[in-house]
Structures are given as structure tokens and as C-alpha cells.
Amino acid sequence: MKWKEQILNLRAYQPGKSIDEVKKQYQLDSIIKLASNENPYGHSPNVDHVLNEFDSSYMLYPDGNASSIREATALALDVDEKQLIFTNGTDELVQVISRAMLEQGKNTVMATPTFPQYKHAAIIEGAEVREVGLADGNHDLNKMLSEIDKDTAIVWVCSPNNPTGSYIPKDELIHFLERVPSDVLVVLDEAYFEYVTDPFDSLPLIEKFSNLVIMRTFSKIYGLASFRIGYGISTLKNIQALEPIRLPFNTNVLGQLAATAAISDQDFVNQCSKKNSDELEKYYSFCEENNLHYFPSEGNFILIDFQRDGDEVAEFLLSKGLIVRSGKSLGFPTSARITIGLEKQNEQVRSVLNEFILS
Known part of the structure; x- marks a missing residue:
């Protein structure tokens, strides 16, 4: 074979x-x-309500555009609906981004230890993986910058980082983004964003840095891990480039309903x-x-x-x-x-x- x-x-x-x-x-x-x-407190009561009211047929495909959750998420985040991409968990989004940008001859930079799927997806695509050790549990952003060259396609930044829980302060992140070449995609994984005690809103950074994609999920604080709904936020141009790569009907009908209800209960x-x-x-x-x-x-x-x-x-x-x-x-x-x-x-x-x- x-x-x-x-x-x-x-x-x-x-x-x-x-x-x-x-x-x-x-x-x-x-x-x-x-x-x-996983969230030990479960999920919002709103989720049970909408699922109990569901009366459509399971023989029909889900909405391939994820319209309901798209509208609700755009409203909650104050972004354009077309700035969003929805995937089967952020694991699929990692795959989509890697498939879009990585191949033999390209490289990708990431911290280590961090979320392992960044490396896993890069290896499948045949790209070189450049790992930079954490500094006392934190991303060593300066060393990560030093690993970027003309063949770098993606830099992965996990904040809060899994497994250390470290969070990158706003000034440090902006200073890093200012020095990353504009043709290198920076993926900011914010799966645990809602747990941060004193967070800054990273979404406005997309307007300043067109090479930024932010990943978030409904699997953690929203308590919907079994429904597998993740999403990305970026510029219209970046989302348009990524959309053809995700699988059609990749988010299921119950997951869309659950996530739509969950994000309304802050x-x-x-x-x-x-x-x-x-x-x-x-x-x-x-x-x-x-x-x-x-x-x-x-x-x-x-x-x-x-x-x-x-x-x-x-x-x-x-x-x-x-x-x-x-x-x-x-x-x-x-x-x-x-x-x-x-x-x-x-x-x-x-x-x-x-x-x-x-x-």
C-alpha cells in the first residue's frame, strides 16, 4: 500500500x-x-429546552451553513457572520487550517508542550514541525519568532495553554503579532478563553492583523463537548479561503441547536x-x-x-x-x-x- x-x-x-x-x-x-x-456544571438550561422542543426529522441533513449558530455567535461577539467558520470541534479546524497551508517544504512553529493536534496535523501534511520549549510554563514568544523563516506557513499560539494554563498578556501578544511576517498565519487557540479571570478582548486584533485566526469552542465552559462544535474568527478573506476545505454538513443539527441556545446564556x-x-x-x-x-x-x-x-x-x-x-x-x-x-x-x-x- x-x-x-x-x-x-x-x-x-x-x-x-x-x-x-x-x-x-x-x-x-x-x-x-x-x-x-469538561465542565462539571454541565450546560445551560436553555440547551435542554431547545432539544426537548426539537421535532424535525433526523433523515434530513443539517444546515450546511450553520445559520442559527452563525447568527447567534456573530451577535454575541459583535462580528460579521461571514467572519466565522464552524467545525466539528476545533480539532477539525486545526485540520482545515493545516490542510489549507501546510505541505512538504513548508514549516510550522509551535510551543511544546501544548495542544498535540497542531503537530499531528502538520505531520500528516508532510510539513516540518518546529517546536519551542515553554519558559516556566509560558510560550517563549521571542524564541518562536526566531524559528520563523521564509518557509513558515503557520504559527500556533495556545492561550490559555493546555496543559499549563498559562495566559499571554495583551501587550506581549500584540508585540509578538507586530513582528510576525504578514504572510505567516497566526492561529490563536482560545479554547479556554471564557475561564480567564481578567481577559482582554482579542477579537479587535483581527482588524489590525489580517494574518490572525482565533479559535474557540463550545466543548469547554459551555459544556457541549459531546456535540462537537468549534469555530474560528478571522477576516472575510481568510474565512473564504478556509471554507471550501471543511467537510459539508460537518456540524450536526442537534449540536447547532445546543450551541445556539448555550451562547445566549452568558x-x-x-x-x-x-x-x-x-x-x-x-x-x-x-x-x-x-x-x-x-x-x-x-x-x-x-x-x-x-x-x-x-x-x-x-x-x-x-x-x-x-x-x-x-x-x-x-x-x-x-x-x-x-x-x-x-x-x-x-x-x-x-x-x-x-x-x-x-x-
Whole structure:
């Protein structure tokens, strides 16, 4: 078979164990999943209302233009509807952008560790991947600039960064964008934007920097991960270039309905963000009391260094019915990334972690 040579060593995405798998393996009745940065508070009640009212036929294709969510999102963000592209999660948007711009002879620049799909998509397209190590959990923007040359097509910037939760301040981001060549696309991944405690509005930057694409999602704070709705915001010209590459009917009818309802309820979003910040502070105190290094996070997760094998940490928690993410697969081999759950869930995690620290 004439497979692309560059895909032969790629591994498919490995999701963590499901709740049912863990229940069966450890013979547990109750499992708490805090591994994938899902919203523990669920979704807006508005979503249940529209889904319960849905009475159309499932035999029909969804609206290929995603008109309802397009209109609602444009209104919420105060942008032109044609400045938006909707995809099957931001994973698909990463694929669309990579397919549009990357090929053999081109390169792409990104931080490491960061969201792994940037690298994965680039390898599939045969492009060179240039990774720049984080500086104390933060993007080293100056070093990333130094990696850009005439063959660079895309620079990926994840803010807040996954898995460290670091957020790039406005002045630093603008200074970076001012120095990136205008023919190099900068993709600003803001999947966790709504969790940032003191955010700046990045959308006006699109007017100043025509080479900027901003990615956001309904999978995180909106609590709609199972519906797979992500989106990008950019100039009309950039969106027009990307639209032919996405698959037709790539967002499903129920996902469009759910996202349209969700974005109209910003009170729910604000409440979730506030609760998340309050619970993060408790983790900070726990880490400081136990002399554990952590990265202050602007997401709904925290990366904690236990100075022990990350798989060992995750396995100990798993045996107690708590699913978290080992830092080994995230580039932090002695750490674990823990999604911020409900108050009682977080208390349980910290209690089990105390057991682990003393073991």
C-alpha cells in the first residue's frame, strides 16, 4: 500500500479510560472523571429546552451553513457572520487550517508542550514541525519568532495553554503579532478563553492583523463537548479561503441547536467561570501547604508536579475512582493534570492526594 511515509509512525489519539472501564476494572460503583477538562456544571438550561422542543426529522441533513449558530455567535461577539467558520470541534479546524497551508517544504512553529493536534496535523501534511520549549510554563514568544523563516506557513499560539494554563498578556501578544511576517498565519487557540479571570478582548486584533485566526469552542465552559462544535474568527478573506476545505454538513443539527441556545446564556458562563476560579484557589493552597510545584492556571484544570512518576499518581487516583490525566503523555513526566470539578469532587481529590503523598 502506498501510505504517506510520514503517517507510518503516527499514533491515533488515545483517549483515557471510560467511566465504565474503570468501574469494571476496580469494581467501583462511583467514578469521578476529571481528565478531559469538561465542565462539571454541565450546560445551560436553555440547551435542554431547545432539544426537548426539537421535532424535525433526523433523515434530513443539517444546515450546511450553520445559520442559527452563525447568527447567534456573530451577535454575541459583535462580528460579521461571514467572519466565522464552524467545525466539528476545533480539532477539525486545526485540520482545515493545516490542510489549507501546510505541505512538504513548508514549516510550522509551535510551543511544546501544548495542544498535540497542531503537530499531528502538520505531520500528516508532510510539513516540518518546529517546536519551542515553554519558559516556566509560558510560550517563549521571542524564541518562536526566531524559528520563523521564509518557509513558515503557520504559527500556533495556545492561550490559555493546555496543559499549563498559562495566559499571554495583551501587550506581549500584540508585540509578538507586530513582528510576525504578514504572510505567516497566526492561529490563536482560545479554547479556554471564557475561564480567564481578567481577559482582554482579542477579537479587535483581527482588524489590525489580517494574518490572525482565533479559535474557540463550545466543548469547554459551555459544556457541549459531546456535540462537537468549534469555530474560528478571522477576516472575510481568510474565512473564504478556509471554507471550501471543511467537510459539508460537518456540524450536526442537534449540536447547532445546543450551541445556539448555550451562547445566549452568558450568566451561566460567568457563574461557571467564578466557581472555577474559587476552586482553583483551593488547589493553590493545597499545593503550597504540601510544597508542590504548580502552574497558576487560567483554564479549568491545574498541572501539579508531584516529583513522582505521573502514571503512578494517575493510577493511585484511578484506584480510588478518580480519573485524572498523567503528565507523562503531556510532556511533564512527574506531574498530573487535574480538571477542576465540583467542590465536593475537588475535596475528594485532595483527600486522596494527601494519601498518595504520605504513601
